[in-house]
Amino acid sequence: MRADGLRWIGAAEMAAPRFDAAMAVAGVFDLRDPALAGLPTLPPTASDILDEGRPLAGRRDHFRARRALTRHLLARWLGRAPENVVVAHDAAGAPRVLAPDNGAFVSVAARGPIAAIAVAATPIGIDIEPVETPREPVWTVLHRDERAAIAGAWRDGDDAPFRDTWIAKEAWLKALGAGLRRDPAGVLIRRDGKSGFTIVDNSDPRQLALSALRTVAMGDATIRCAVAILAAP
Template sequence: MAKPVQLTWLTGAQAIRLHDAGLRPPRGPFAYALVCDVRDPALAALANLALTDADLADERAPSASARTHFRARRSLLRALAAAALGVSPTSVRIAYDSDGAPRVDGLPAFVSVSSRGPLAALAVASSPLGIDLEPFDASAEPVDAVLHPREQAMLAELVSTARARAFLRIWTAKEAYLKALGRGFKRDPATIAATCEAAQFSIDDGGPAPLPVATFAPTMGLGDLIVACAVTA
């Protein structure tokens, strides 16, 4: 059964400052997330690591700016995983599994990535995890095809901006969960149900207990973002 593990949010440049200050991973399970603009000057040193041929082979970006963002994301992801593991970023190699999920080759860490232009949500943990980032869009209409009937019923009771925000929060929570499973949209998102009580989200996937999902609204001048992270154990 999936169980939650400790989740520590490190936002913006804080992750890097803590690393520079000698942050070492705890002995127990770890989970870190970095939500940032990859162009942030505070991150420049870690966003410009020399990439390997394997990193560059993963680049599928269609435009020059998208390639620049991919390279910075990949560099930061390796740096974040290295910080969590207490190893050099040069020893962290990222690969993809057959379903497209990123993984760390040969080291005991799991990673997940989400991005929108230069904005990135990167996560590393000692258990499989998923992260998703969506900019808030007040005009977002619920898409019934991706929603569980219980979610559709809940959203039908809301109007306008509240409905748009609730839909996007549900959507990020579900996408984070599906990434944690390593399946992405190969799994039908309508078959799982997100519920929200107070600030806490959970996902019901038919198992004995729902899995908690952390949802997070960064407040460091990155705009109105919704971020969700699911960690399994």
Template sequence: MMLWLDSADSAAPALPAVWLIPTGASPRNLAERSELRRGTARRLLARQLGCTEEDVAIAHDPAGRPLLGLPAASGIELSVATRAGIVAIALARQPVGVDVERIEAPTAPPLDVLHADERKRLAAMPLALRPLAFAQIWAAKEAYVKALGVGFRRAPESFAVSLLSETAFRVDDPSHPTQARGHLRTMKNGGQEILAAAAIVLDGG
């Protein structure tokens, strides 16, 4: 079960949990996006752990995955993403990934970056439904590779995402023997844009 929250001032009663936080910010470059993610995550973690923001330090492993450096021995894994003024933060006790994607206008999505099974499913959909489905698939793929800790050094077409419902997806990955299941949500960013979010927690380390 995944708990979804929408304020950095809200503490989760249990993990895993995802916060989809509308900030109203419009970062102009990668540095500003990174600072927005980091600042929002530190505020949220301080609230969740019952400490001050000064007591929270976020580091990165060699692959770029964020790590909670302080407080030490918290046992919390995190993942962060930013899109269109929304900061997404996932916390769990196991490897976790989160992503959020903008649902674009109803045009043909770039099918060449997808697994063959995903391309077939999208091609079978009415054109009007493809933007949401593509955004959900891509968010799920990015959340999955973040949870793996490799990012898109892992080719996105090398594993397949199946949309099971409006709130769930499955990953079929030939490199891993078990199917992984994740969670989906759509939301508005306070303006006219609709965004698709995906989060997944992987068993084991």
């Protein structure tokens, strides 16, 4: 039985053969980090080679490194060899762990050489956005009950409430396996301080077991990350 909680990891922890008994692990990685260079090379799978041609896949070297790191992270969480970890993608694009067993769930987000990866015993979603010069919120993705607070912050030039709301929505929709096939405006995020959130989603009965929001410094970049973990498959 795994202990409760989400454990945040970094590149240095990838040197360990196995993570301790966390219910879930998540990390935001710079794929160029020398600490990751020591990981055994995993050749791309047939589906990686197929997927890396998609318009949104990004640079091939980043894509392959992200897919390989996903298998390494799953292997450490499962206590198995990375060569034996098989991840496929369903018709909606959601990653599914096929082997060594079906007891692990994984989620991925990427932006260039930055990859966020999360693994848990129940469905999990992760999303990231860089913290940059404030940009006007995308009003159409917001639930009507989110708008007033986000508009109030934006009048003061603060886009952080929008960023957190947006990545929380994407993390939730990834955990459900729907991604943006669902209208994000149909999901209400209630931010719970700066480190968590709750969800009101009248279109899906599944429950949130754990949420997290975290800021990660990556060299010159600052990345905001959201994780949503479902209570049950």
